[in-house]
Amino acid sequence: MTRSLRPLMATALIFLFAYMLAVSQQPAMLSTRVLGNFLTDNAFLGIAAVGMTFVILSGGIDLSVGAVIGFTTVLVAVLIMWLQLHPLIAFAIALIVATAFGAIMGAAIHYLKVPSFIVTLAGMFLARGGASVLSPDSIGIQHDFYATVQKSYILLPGGGRLTVVGIIMLVVFALAILLAHRTRFGSNVYALGGSETSAALMGVPVARTTISIYALSSFLAGLAGVVFSLYTSAGYSLNALGVELDAIAAVVIGGTLLTGGYGFVAGTFIGVMLQGLVQTYIVFDGTLSSWWTKIVVGVLLFMFIVLQRLVFRAGPRRT
Amino acid sequence: MTRPTVDLRPTTQPPFPRPRPLATFFTRPQVIALAAVLFVNWLLFPGFFSVTWQDGRFFGSLIDVLNRGAPVAILAIGMTMVIATKGVDLSVGAVMAISGATAATLVTSGIPAPIAVAAALGTGLLCGLWNGILVTLLEIQPIIATLVLMVAGRGLAQLITEGYIVTFSDPLLIFIGTGSFLGFPMPVIIAATLMIAATLSVRRTALGLLIEAVGVNRSAARFAGLKAGALLLIVYSFAGFCAAVSGLIVAGDIRGADANNAGLWLELDAILAVVIGGTSLMGGRFSIPMAVLGAMIIQAMNTGILISGFSPQFNLVVKSAVIIVILVLQSPLSARLFRRLPGAPK
Numbered sequence: 012m013t014r015s016l017r018p019l020m021a022t023a024l025i026f027l028f029a030y031m032l033a034v035s036q037q038p039a040m041l042s043t044r045v046l047g048n049f050l051t052d053n054a055f056l057g058i059a060a061v062g063m064t065f066v067i068l069s070g071g072i073d074l075s076v077g078a079v080i081g082f083t084t085v086l087v088a089v090l091i092m093w094l095q096l097h098p099l100i101a102f103a104i105a106l107i108v109a110t111a112f113g114a115i116m117g118a119a120i121h122y123l124k125v126p127s128f129i130v131t132l133a134g135m136f137l138a139r140g141g142a143s144v145l146s147p148d149s150i151g152i153q154h155d156f157y158a159t160v161q162k163s164y165i166l167l168p169g170g171g172r173l174t175v176v177g178i179i180m181l182v183v184f185a186l187a188i189l190l191a192h193r194t195r196f197g198s199n200v201y202a203l204g205g206s207e208t209s210a211a212l213m214g215v216p217v218a219r220t221t222i223s224i225y226a227l228s229s230f231l232a233g234l235a236g237v238v239f240s241l242y243t244s245a246g247y248s249l250n251a252l253g254v255e256l257d258a259i260a261a262v263v264i265g266g267t268l269l270t271g272g273y274g275f276v277a278g279t280f281i282g283v284m285l286q287g288l289v290q291t292y293i294v295f296d297g298t299l300s301s302w303w304t305k306i307v308v309g310v311l312l313f314m315f316i317v318l319q320r321l322v323f324r325a326g327p328r329r330t
Numbered sequence: 331m332t333r334p335t336v337d338l339r340p341t342t343q344p345p346f347p348r349p350r351p352l353a354t355f356f357t358r359p360q361v362i363a364l365a366a367v368l369f370v371n372w373l374l375f376p377g378f379f380s381v382t383w384q385d386g387r388f389f390g391s392l393i394d395v396l397n398r399g400a401p402v403a404i405l406a407i408g409m410t411m412v413i414a415t416k417g418v419d420l421s422v423g424a425v426m427a428i429s430g431a432t433a434a435t436l437v438t439s440g441i442p443a444p445i446a447v448a449a450a451l452g453t454g455l456l457c458g459l460w461n462g463i464l465v466t467l468l469e470i471q472p473i474i475a476t477l478v479l480m481v482a483g484r485g486l487a488q489l490i491t492e493g494y495i496v497t498f499s500d501p502l503l504i505f506i507g508t509g510s511f512l513g514f515p516m517p518v519i520i521a522a523t524l525m526i527a528a529t530l531s532v533r534r535t536a537l538g539l540l541i542e543a544v545g546v547n548r549s550a551a552r553f554a555g556l557k558a559g560a561l562l563l564i565v566y567s568f569a570g571f572c573a574a575v576s577g578l579i580v581a582g583d584i585r586g587a588d589a590n591n592a593g594l595w596l597e598l599d600a601i602l603a604v605v606i607g608g609t610s611l612m613g614g615r616f617s618i619p620m621a622v623l624g625a626m627i628i629q630a631m632n633t634g635i636l637i638s639g640f641s642p643q644f645n646l647v648v649k650s651a652v653i654i655v656i657l658v659l660q661s662p663l664s665a666r667l668f669r670r671l672p673g674a675p676k
Contacts, residue, residue, distance in 0.1 A: 035458070072473065076362055127659045128418070128473065128609055132598060133653035147641055221572055248643065269474050299530030302488035302589075309482020313464075 018266035018319065020282050029288055037295040040095035043171025045291060047164075050177030053082060053287040055058040055242065055251065057115025057180040057280065060258040060265075061187045062231030065281045067262050068191070069224050070204040070271025071127035075116065076232040077254035078107055078138035081247070082190065083236025085142040098156045106233045113229025127225075135255070138316070144250035149247035150241065160241055176238045187276045200224060204271025220286055222262035260308050264315045285311065355445035360607060360620055360657075363626045368392075371634040378637075387510040391633060393518075399629030400425075400517035401593075406607070406621040409519075410571030411565045413604050415545045416613030417465060417472035419566065421454075422573035422600060423537050424483025425457045426593030429574035431487040432580030433503060436494040443502035451574045451661040457483070476584035482599070487589035497586035507582020517579045521622065524575065528568075529618045538616075541565065586659020602649065603628055603674025604655060 034041045049055075059076045062156045083105045092103035112134065119130045164172040191197040199220045202210040211217045239251060265282030267274025286290040289307045341653035371391070372378045381390035403420050412419045420449030428449040436446035457479060498504075509516040543551040544558045552558045573593070581587045606624030609616040628649070635645050 119654075119657065121655055129601075129653065129657065132601070133650040133657070136598075136646040136650035136653070138644055140648075140650060143641065143643030144647060147643060198588065231556060256477065259477065260481060263474070268470055300488065300493050302485040302493065305485030306482050306489065309478050309485065312481060313478045316464075316470055316474060317468060320470065 013245060018280075019275050019278050021318065022264065022266045022278050022285075023118075025290070026281050026285050027284065031244070031250055031290060033292045033295075037292065040179070040291065042210050043169035044133035045171075047167055047171035047173055047177065049284060049287045049291065050269055051172075051174045051242070052290075053283050054174075054176040054180040055239040055263065056254060056257055056286070057283040058183050058235040059232050059251075059254055060240060060261040060279045061183055061276060062228035062235075063189070063255070063258040064262050064267055064274065064276050065191070065200055065224050066127070066228045066264070067259070067267050067269060068204045068271055068274050069200045069221070071120065071221075071224070072131065072259070073116075073225065073228045073232075074128065074131040074193075075112075075138055076228065077251045077256075078135040078142070079112065079229050079232035080236040080239055080251035081249060082138040082142040082145075083109055083233045084240045084243075084250045085150065085248050087237060087240045087244070088152050089145055091154055092150055100176055102237050103239060106230060107185055109236070110226050110230040110232025113232075114222050114226040116229070117155050118218075120213075120225065121218050137221050139248060140300055145248070146246070147248065148322050149245050152244045152246065157241060157244055161244070167223030171183040177317055179234070179238055183234065184276065191276045196220070196223065204273070206272075233252070240329040249297060257286060262311045264311055266315070266319070267317075268319060281283040336559045358620075360623050360627065362608075363460040364623060364630060367627055367630040367634060368564055371630060371637065372505060374638045375633060382505075383513070386513065388513050391514065391637070392613055395626065395629050395633050396518045397515040398403065398633065399626050400515075400521040400602055401598045402596060402628060403521045403622045403625035404517075404524055404572050404576040404579070406603040406620050406625045407524055407618055408569030409597075409600045409604050410607065410609055410616050410618050411532070412472070412540060413529075413545075413601070413609050413611060414541050414616035415562055416548070417562070417566075418508055418574075418611070419458075419476045420459060420460060420473060420597050421457065421476040421483055422569060422576070423593035423595060423597040424480050424574035425454055425570055426577030426580060426596065427484055427487035427589050428457060428490065429454045429577030430462050430592045431490040431496065431589050433578055433580055434498050434587035435490050437498045442480045443597060444560060446500075446508070447502065447578060447586045450578055453569060454568070454570045454572075454574020454577070457476070458561060458567035458608045459571070461570065462566030464564045465566060466559040477507075484589060487587075491587055491589050493589075494554065495586050495588045499585065503578070503582045504585055505582070505587070507579050517583075520575060520579065524572065525622050532618065534643040542597035542614050545616075551574065581650060600625070602653060606652070 015072050030040075039045075059080060061286045063073055063076060086108065087101045088099070090096045091098055092102060096104075116134045119125065120127045123130075160175050164174045166180070167173055191200070199215045200212070202213060202215050203220055203224075205219065207217060235254075236251070240246060243250070261271060261282035262274070262279050263276065263282070264278070264285055265277060265278030286308055288306075289311075290304050293301060293303055368378070375391065381392055382388075399587055405426075409419060409422065412465050412643075432453045433446045433450035433521055436449055436489045437443055458529060460477060461476050464470045464478065465472050468475070486587055506520070511519045532541065540551075541558055543554070544554060544561055548558050576596070577593060580592050602623035604621045605611065606619035606627055607617055607622070609621060631652070632642075632645055634649065
């Protein structure tokens, strides 16, 4: 095993260990039903976290993903319910809007030379505000297409259901892994995260890559919004409040280095599943309040950050 | 900025801003912006500037702006110092919730209010110290280090209140949130006191210079013999302390501690206030009074939107527009553009 895969393995082992621990307390958690629900319930978070992984790999941060999810759900609801468009057309429009939004943020980050943190903060305000200007109230979506999608699933052995949104997430992860590790764009992202100056000197198109990264992140946040809309059948401007934090936490727990340049999309998947596990366990237990989720996620985040520090501080000296 | 152009003193002059004459104060962009926002408010609502004296205190929209802006202003005081060290503190909103929860829970369980207040301020200091330890000893990036407490902090606050909104009727806590002193609301008095104390302690001692040195280049500051680590610990603890004060005010205002909503998203407002105040996110030069002014600009916009009848959510759109304008003005791109104009200041 190469040394660079070690943090990924550590995350995977911790997930397995935590899952076994949870099963030993609540034997019912070991079933494909629970696993299927993991995928369905965390689909939007997982998709958003993929975008966040690329942003963090490039050394930036995107605080706008939660707001973009919320905005997309409202936009989709408005297009379907008020303008009577077919959901698929509404999805396409929403995704184009989200992607353009991200591209503008990326351009602002590159050309204005401002920290991504501030630009995406403005983006977050803009998207949340825009969503509530579109409609301050929650809009319920009633459409045959939604009903069909929500009813379709693949039956797993053991009675579990792999729903459409779960499948979308898995496909996104698979494509993202290919994009990160097998394409020129992926290498450019890693190079940018390592050092922007060196990347530029090596001939990486910094402007194009930066814009693409944030466009990708917002596109995936838009897709997460579509999934969220399919999952809840409603558009509301306060949907997915604080999801950016969960997404960042998932990326960090998945072993991606926050300084950029190092990490795996697959790790993010485990990070998302680990958060899902914590949530599911708390639901199963029944006596713990939901706010324990936040504390446990915070503790996990802390553990992994410290772990990263230790691994990478020890790393260079050894070689 | 508006420095005198005929400055023949040696360039080794310390980089902190010297006390400026009052005239330049009124030409600063922040002051002009505040005046513009207040002017628009006055157009929308002609009675905006009227202040009346009733029941031993001032009343009026202007006083209301000061009062409502005080919690963010207090956060901004601590945040300015943190940002000046090239850091950022995302946890202040969560720390507000923790401090409010601590005070409310202690008071309702029969502990005297002064002790509860001290305990709340103490927890704030501890939270700040924790952030500082992560940043200095573990050398974690500030955004991420404080993210841990931002995520977990509200959970901790819930743990303290056991998931309830703890309401209280303790006179001291309520006085902190809604009382008045010398005719001004208590939050305004507290914010002003903190601002003056903090400004004096950074500008009349070497502290400000040291903070700027760490912010510009931490390694260089350390090689120059500065105890950068200890300084950062102090700065983050102070930010935690400010957040705790702010949390007490918010809790006293609603006579209860709401672990879910107290200080929600206020960290972003505080950062925005600091940025509007002209403190660079890249560390270095900073100004506490300007950050407080920034908080007042934000609040004046909030109030303006409320009295003009738009939905409060519209605020977010306006806020983002303000950030965009500031970013464009501060960017190297516009600096280059301005330099090309003849007669423009460098």
